[in-house]
Amino acid sequence: MANDPKVTSVEPLPASEAKWIEFQKISWTDQTGKPRIWESASRKTRGKSGVDAVAISTIIRHPSRPPSTIIILQYRPPVAAVCVEFPAGLVDEKESCEDASLRELHEETGYRGKMKFISPTIVSDPGMSTANMQLATIEVELKEGDPVPEQALDDGEFIERVVVPIEELYERLMQYSEEGKLVDARLFHYAAGLHMAKTVL
């Protein structure tokens, strides 16, 4: 990366100026019939799929290397740090979540693969926002000597990709954390599940 990205100022954002997100005042009645209010944030970009975003758990299979996955590193202004995440992105207006997953994996990592499974719609932080997503599992089959493909990033996108043996994912995330990078909670939970399987089951 040429320069280190950095946050220069943080100001309150009036609702009328917000282009990408909005606030909602939700009136609801609870289990006793009592009327209550909940405050929530929402993305304005949700399209026909009804799903805001996708993330991709890749399985790279290679004749002489252990099954691996791909994680990405990118600077995230809301947390003012480099974050470690699964490849991911917003679903376009008329796109299916499957197509968005295959597209985002290709753009962010260069790899093309086969959709093995896509999760039901899951919710990213349901106490605070309406944000939802689907998690795709995409398999990439490599042959001995296949070259590392080129990323297809948009102008202004700076994303580093890292191929990690699935067996080593948890340790690798702990290491990134120690270096001051911030691991995405969903990716961390995935690795914690892998680690749990290894240590408890």
Added chain:
Amino acid sequence: MANDPKVTSVEPLPASEAKWIEFQKISWTDQTGKPRIWESASRKTRGKSGVDAVAISTIIRHPSRPPSTIIILQYRPPVAAVCVEFPAGLVDEKESCEDASLRELHEETGYRGKMKFISPTIVSDPGMSTANMQLATIEVELKEGDPVPEQALDDGEFIERVVVPIEELYERLMQYSEEGKLVDARLFHYAAGLHMAKTVL
């Protein structure tokens, strides 16, 4: 549950009325030195720990039952549905994340356990919000015949707890999804990691 909770209306929330969340306009410079703007949502409740929330991955050990975990079901107004999540909650103003985890596990499930591990700070949805959290792993040792403990819920909290063998977590979440409940993305990723360990490694 006595009545089914439900959302009755959703309106735009002016920033000046919001008590729990706020919007931020973040000015930052990218890798080429170009000044840019990012919009983000933020909780107003973050205390001294610097961490908004904790979630708990419980391991229940019992002499004659398989290692199990606890998940909770509760209605979440932002997504107008019953969500399936790890026990979780906000960290109080002067509380440590360890104390918050032990407290929330007890309140939401009735169980008391021993802190085995707490994750580094991880970020819940870093493209959209500043929200962060830590994931605690708490071990609960049960003896044969131990009674099921009482929850210690606040007035107005309606939380159902379910003990699930860790081996069956992934299938159980898929089943809840089919029934129309919404699984939290972090819990789903955890189960997907468990499932990946079983099917790929």
